[in-house]
Amino acid sequence: MKQICTIVNIFIITSLSAFVFADATSLLLVQTVTAKPVQTKKQVNQPIPFNSKVRIYPANNGLPASRLITIERVIKKSSKMQITEAKLTTYEEFAANTGDYKSSISNNRMVWIVTGYVQGELSMSRGRSICTDNAKxxxxxxAETGDSFGRSIYCPPNNEINFMP
Structure with missing residues (x-):
């Protein structure tokens, strides 16, 4: 009799274990199927894919002068400064002088380099430095589209205020 009770107990324990295992497996399977994917934040500095909207500026040094913007238009676009020089040149010449190469701009792209001064205070967005007077x-x-490729600002000594913490 004792042996039959032991066999019955083993059978009951085995059956319960199988039932618990099957129930837990079903629950995990349902959770896996119905679970939403985890949202991850994008990296701040992801590489730019080749098919992105980054504009490429191919060589245009073979274009006739009539297809390039005029010095008058350059002066009008730079109206906030007193222009001391406006020079039409290739991007290669500019980059060689500054060391500022951009892979999206061909070295044989025609550019205007405009130099001038701003009288009075020159402020920039996002709390960047401000020149109190005569910023260069x-x-x-x-030279073809009029798009800006960048600007450098030089403050005379003792005229720069830095609001960055």
Whole structure:
């Protein structure tokens, strides 16, 4: 009799274990199937894919002068400064002088380099430095489209205020 009770107990324990295992497996399977994917944040500095909207500026040094923007238009776009020089040149010449190469701009792209001064205070967005007077600006502009490729600002000594913490 004792042996039959032991066999029955083993059978009951085995059956319960199998039932618990099957129930837990079903629950995990349902959770896996119905679970939403985990959202991850994008990296801040992800590489730019080849098919992105980064504009490529191919060589245009073979274009006739009539297809390039005029010095008058350059001066009008840079109206906030007193222009001391506006020079039409290739991007290669500009980059060789500054060391500022951009892979999206061909070395044989025609650009305007505009140099001038801003009288009075020059402020920039996002709390960047401010020149209190006579800031020197060097702006590079695409000679075909008029797009700005960047600007450098130089403050005379004792005229720069830095609001960065």
């Amino acid at each position: 600006l060097v702006e590079i502009m695409d």
